[in-house]
Amino acid sequence: MREERELRPVVVQDRRTGQVLMLAYADAEAVQRTQQTGFAYFWSRSRQVLWQKGETSGHRLRVREVLQDCDGDSLLYVADPEGPACHTGEVSCFHRDLQGRRQVGPSGVLLELERVVHERRRDPSPGSYTAALLAADPSRLHEKVFEEASEVVRAAREEGPERLADEAADLVYHLSVLLAREGVGWAAVLDRLAARRAAR
Structure with a gap:
């Protein structure tokens, strides 16, 4: 008989x-272990064991904050992922x-773009504009x-919101390729923004 947790x-x-x-499940021991180690622990309902996320794949979740909802019956782990969270290799388990x-989703677009750029760098596709930029x-x-960047400014001055959004998307794409080429991830950029926000 399984122990009720x-x-x-x-x-x-x-x-x-x-x-x-x-989304996963945690008992009191998993939460305690998470807070003690700084890495995400959960309780496996199928295997009936405590487990650390990434213990086999290496894709751990470095937990920065543990929050509970207003009723105290669910938790939020705010984390820095050390690789894809999903066992399929996707950034998020919620991808279908x-x-x-x-x-x-909108919040995952930058990291998805980064993943594609790195993929083109490792395995250049014939005719790929991204691969050509990286090789040039x-x-x-x-x-x-x-x-x-100049086209973004021109669109803001002369061409209206829709054109501005298009040109900004082009800039973000090319900036993603530049960052990848220089070995800088979007995570580092977002960290800088978060640090500046926190310093206010």
């Missing part, structure tokens, strides 16, 4: 992006709609970022 659902949220990464179609002389990419 008081389990609370735990939502895990990416500290940097706000994206929901996964009810029809099974792959979805990337760095000055070409520098010029593209400068050009796209």
